[in-house]
Amino acid sequence: MESLLALHFLPSWPLDLNPLACFGLVLFLAIVLGEIASRLLLPRISAYVATGVLLSFSRDVPQLDTLLPSAHVVFELAFALILFELGQRIDLGWLRRNPWLLATSLTESVLAFVAVGALMLLFDQPPILAVLIAALASSTGPAVILGVCKDSAARGQVTDRLALLSALGSCYSFVVLGVAYAWHHSETSAPLAVAIVHPVYLFLGSILLGGMAAWAVLRLLARIKPGYHNQPLAAVAIIIICVALARTLELSVVISLLFAGILSRSFDRQHRLQPMDFGLLSRLALIVVFIATGALLQPEQFLAAWLPAVGLLAARALAKGLGVFLFARPSGLSLRKASLLSIGLLPMSGAALLWVESTAAIWPELGAQLAAVVLTALLIMELLAPPALQFALTRADETGENT
Template sequence: MVTDLPFLLQSMAWPLVLLLAWFLGERLHEAWQIPRVTSYVAVGLLASLINLPGLTNAVPGLPFLANVALSLVLFELGYRINLRWFRHNPWVLALGLVESVVTFAAVYLASGLFDLPTDTRLIIAALSVSASPAGIVRVANELRSAGQVTERVLHLCAINCLVSVLALKLVIGYWYLSTSGDLLQAAFGSIHVLATSVAVGALLGVAMPALLRSQRIQERDVTLVFALAVVLLTTMSYGLKLSPLLAALSFGIVARERRVHLTNAQRGFGTAGDLLTIFLFVYIAALLDWSEAGTGLVLGLVLIVVRTAAKVVCNVGAARLSGSTERKGLLTGLALTPMSAFAILLLEQSRLYGFGPAGQVLTVMAAMMLVQELLGPLVTQRSLMAAAETHVTKE
């Protein structure tokens, strides 16, 4: 029995940590309106600080489970994207693309103030383009937020994620080219992953609605079917070395266009989605190394300021052109502050697929990720509240 004690402690780590995260999330949200995901991150960071055994590396399959959790959120984000809005108001699409390019350029130039290799600067800039769909969607659902600012934040978040994946794949292709000199491998690795990920997600987005209509499945079962489809999509992406995040986002966008309706009661995929969200934020936070955060603190703070300024300036500058106001543009830019979960999983996927610099970049960005994970959801929450688009009632 004594020899089994370490294994028992490792086995109990995740259930206990998730239970603690849920408990603190509910208490702090009720007492001070702290976003629940912020509490989940805090528990994960604390577990990482004390190096709780079995939290990140003793249990196999944790990266896959984290990708399933984030893929569910990305499917939901994609499902809330209205492509017709881009046709009626192309300035929103243009704003998202310009803001992504400006953010990339600003972060790349700012990182040049520090002694970093060019590859590392390019990767940091590509990741900084993204906004965290997990943080933004969960906060919006928690507040039952709806309105112009909320819709812009969701649509711009989707654009940011797409451009971030594209930029990172191009950087990976550049890295392969510079290290091996194989132009074919570099081009194939980037273009193939991007195109095939989108194609697989879009194909499933066409096939699943057709299957649902042919089987006359009841509306309350639609959410379950789509959740299983996302798990299938993530598994396929792992097997084919594609991007499960990009595939899930494409799946949601196409499913929305095929006119399949999810029930409002199952927004966030119900109780299973809540459990996976707790796991996702605890796991992502536990991946960060506190010992590296102090060394890159100045770099992290500078990049946070530059990234936030780029998004705010672009949204304020294009507010009138895109049919909004400067105040709403300011709130939209601030609401895009979270970025950590999406960026960290992108790095983890790249590392698993053989991209050498990924581990080094996570170390360099540890301080930036830590601050963004803790404060990002809070900034999004306060921005949506200031926009007066929340619809939370006392139970």
């Protein structure tokens, strides 16, 4: 007996799993559920979000609860990688050749903003809250677009327009959010000059930071031999630095990384830089983003805010569809594909999580009101939009053989 008691170096029972082991188990569960979903002809993304939602119910489990605070940081870094990769898929020359695409983008975003904002005012929401909700609802989720398109190996007219419209819509959305923040600051404590300078600083500063990141990518990676993993790894390092600088300088991570990807493609005139393929790293980032999205959502808010959230989604879908149909023919899109493109624009942006968190840190009461409606709508869309998007891409005959 004394010899057994002396084995104090053995772990205590039951085993106390550390956060790293919990993260591995959650990741493994998400991958398994994703494969089950794929066999049921559902997008893997839906399973990843469902895994995160299950994780959000485990706040009373100490080992799993420790993962939730770090989910914000992991989400932001993984989301930044996705934004950069999406930006690299955007060809600005396409807008010059077909300006009706820009008209489509502006119209569907503005109509969604106006429709959702007006609906929120009908629900007796304060004007600043209506503007914030409308701005967050006006953009399409780039992570969902990229994830489902990769999952189904989608290529074609609808796929390319989805990537373009989601990227441009994200930029519009965050510019409006910057203006709304400045407006609310001026109503509370900040002088008028600050209210005017703030959105200008946010937008131009974010573009400048994105341009600097693109310059660094081109200067550094053009000197690295293509075909090796050093290129994407060096790009990831620059992306992390860009995220850190955006946070330090109070700029938009979304705009900075989107423009870093867009400008790195636009400025690479000699085509020295291979198209950035992050491979498994990108897949891991997508899985982490959707697990974190589900984990950071709060399903308990659903009962309190389901009515305005459902109304938001209906108004948003109708407005975006109208914006697409108005310029479908001039932009070279058939009405059938315009209807499929409208379905593809349903996903909301997961970046809303970051804005809700930022708002709550500055104005706790406003942040709580914003979270109730926006996160409920986001929860619904994160579960329903991926199958709808996969359906649209399949009906457009743009998916690969591995769908």
